[in-house]
Amino acid sequence: MRSSRYRDVFARVPVPALEREWPSRRLTAAPLWVPVDLRDGNQALAEPMDPSRKRSFFELMVSMGYKEIEVGYPSASQTDYDFVRLIAESDIAPADVTVVVFTPARRDLIERTVESIRGIRNSVVIHMYTATAPVWRDVVLGHDRAALRELILDAGRDVLRFAGDLPNVRFEFSPEVFNLTEPDYALDLCNAVTTLWDASADRPVILNLPATVEVATPNVYADQIEYMHRNLERRSSVILSVHPHNDRGTGVACAELAVLAGAQRVEGCIFGNGERTGNVDIATLALNLHVQGIDPMIDFSDIDHIRRVVEHSNRIELHPRHPYVGDLVHTAFSGTHQDAIKKGFAEHRDRSVQSGTPGDRLAWRVPYLPVDPADLGRSYEAVIRVNSQSGKGGIAFLLERDYGIDMPRRLQIDFSRRVQQHADETGLELDAAQLFAIFERTYLSPVPSAIELRSLEVSTTNGETAVGLRVGIDGVQHAGTFAEVGPVEATALLLLEAGLGVEIVSLHQTSLAAGSDGDALTLIEHRVDGEARWAAGRHRSVLEASVAAVLGAGAQVLDTRLRRPRPGSST
Incomplete structure (x- = not known):
């Protein structure tokens, strides 16, 4: 490229020697x-x-x-x-x-x-x-x-x-x-x-x-x-x-x-x-x-x-990466960036609540975001966006922001694998609605007709609680009444009697706050042949949401037994 042609361009106008003061100054x-x-x-x-x-x-x-x-x-x-x-x-x-x-x-x-x-x-x-x-x-x-x-x-x-x-x-x-x-x-x-x-x-x-x-x-x-x-x-x-x-x-x-x-x-x-x-x-x-x-x-x-x-x-469009104003300058696709930003927003909210100080008056300490987008009239909606490079933090952030779903960390890991597989296959960016569709397909309705709740009754007599259940499993009705246990345990016992043991590891209650009429959402972690799985149940009633989650876990057990491919899997 003959770079030597340009070597002397500036040498012709040298700056006289001076004791520089500018390097030690600060903008004030x-x-x-x-x-x-x-x-x-x-x-x-x-x-x-x-x-x-x-x-x-x-x-x-x-x-x-x-x-x-x-x-x-x-x-x-x-x-x-x-x-x-x-x-x-x-x-x-x-x-x-x-x-x-x-x-x-x-x-x-x-x-x-x-x-x-x-x-x-x-x-x-x-x-x-x-x-x-x-x-x-x-x-x-x-x-x-x-x-x-x-x-x-x-x-x-x-x-x-x-x-x-x-x-x-x-x-x-x-x-x-x-x-x-x-x-x-x-x-x-x-x-x-x-x-x-x-x-x-x-x-x-x-x-x-x-x-x-x-x-x-x-x-x-x-x-x-x-x-x-x-x-x-x-x-x-x-x-x-x-x-x-x-x-x-x-x-x-x-x-x-x-x-x-x-x-x-x-x-x-x-x-x-x-x-x-x-x-x-x-x-x-x-x-x-x-x-x-x-x-x-x-x-x-x-x-x-x-x-x-x-x-x-x-009549010139600005580049999407133009500092401060570009469409993508406050946006994170990278999983590690998304996780840090999500934690930064959470910590900022917590400090605001604990101190009673409005968030826009608190010192800004959100990783990867040197400026609060709200200062520039930007909403937080575009800060985290999901593609094949994204991780669990960004995905969880979008579902919590738009649907109120607070996913436990292990569920974030499980779900992010499914999202990444989808993004890799399509090569496209995913918005919150598409993420929720994958969530529904994977956890809320894995096998829609395999197991269904036909009735649930909770009664109390002389201080004792009993749960009565009728469940259809592949078209066959199974019923039972269980005393001194809650609906979750009762449902697990009924499934066990039907030959579908569900080993529940953890249960998390959350809600669908946006666009979902305030439905309750129960998230259940369970094991199938030693493999951790997740299932979810959704209903206006917290009890029925919990029962639905256990039935979803039972459907996954049945699905595995019959070697049915699970939605969201690569088979």
Whole structure:
């Protein structure tokens, strides 16, 4: 693959030596977020947004709490120009939202940009950019360092000429491809611009330092940002901003380390849409803070609604494994993961009950789930899903959640084998209803006509209890009355008299709570020729459910004796 061709790409712009402070710092607060979906993200769409989609997206960002939004590139298209005019001529932008417009460092385009913002009552930022890296200077612009410096300052003077008298307007400068620009040159350009624009505490200049094309590890970008942070003139009058792209797949890491290195502001797209491999993903950055206990200052509590609007506006579907928002990111198929998650939910419920504290106020300690899905407006329904990779914990979780069945551990093991066999044979995912169908077929009605309960009577005379039973076994009636025993023992004794000994190991009572009219469910573990088996009985009456479970066990004994294949087995 001739990798050596790329060896010296970054070596041309080494970072001056510095005593790094960023590695020992920790994130403690959210930076200022600036979504650029309506400009940078829009440029990256095969079909740019029409006015309706653009407005929907803007209104979404306002509702989420963004206070600074880059709304367009008004000199690039009539659609963008008209959208900026819509903001000027309507009230769609609340008074506390700063509007950012983007322009190249060219006089006619700067003038067109300033025309678009006239009449906007909100605070406005004019964002001027020019590429500054050596390859761009040589290949694209045809300027040496001195000539490009003068071009930038001329454009900066044009910004002042056309907008310097507008009291609600501030300025932003981006040396595009900052991360591939010689650090001393980038620093000189930024200092020259802040001097020209007279950056002050009451009218700070934004210096935005883009990793326009990622070519190095995130620590290198952090070093570059810290170098600028520590060497900029008028630092207290500068808002230091970053704009990472994602060519190496490390845009999020670049942004996080840049904030540690002194950046105060992050430009990106809500879910990372942007040219090539995308801009940095603000949702991931913000929710990474959330799961560290830091308020991200943006509301993602209805992430599915946000996703729907973004997908509609961009006409791009999000990947099912996209961090935090993808369909499958809170979902576990693996058996070990499911078991741990099930135990984590149970422990969380127990702590809530014991402490009397609502679950959403307790420390989150559920394995494999770094965030409570409920924080994002997600239900728990999609957290555990079953396929051939799943284990007993996930299967048990779904049946307990949807049907109220609390399966003992040994039954979980037995049932999971049957589910896995079914999943292996079909290759399909199984939902809770399909799991319950397998459960019914295997334990509740293994041989429907082999043994049936015809009557059950429990009576008490002079303090003594008697159980009377009539049972049909392969069409032959067997009856008996048994004193001083319960229905379970009486049923086992009647089956024994009929030649079907049932060796009961354990009995568990539970219920079918969902969609089943509150039926009682009895689960019986028994042995047939030394092999552990399970049978279940279901009825509105707990007594009849227990008798039905014993009869089900008897049917399995009869089934084995007659060498009948059992449903759910591989024979």
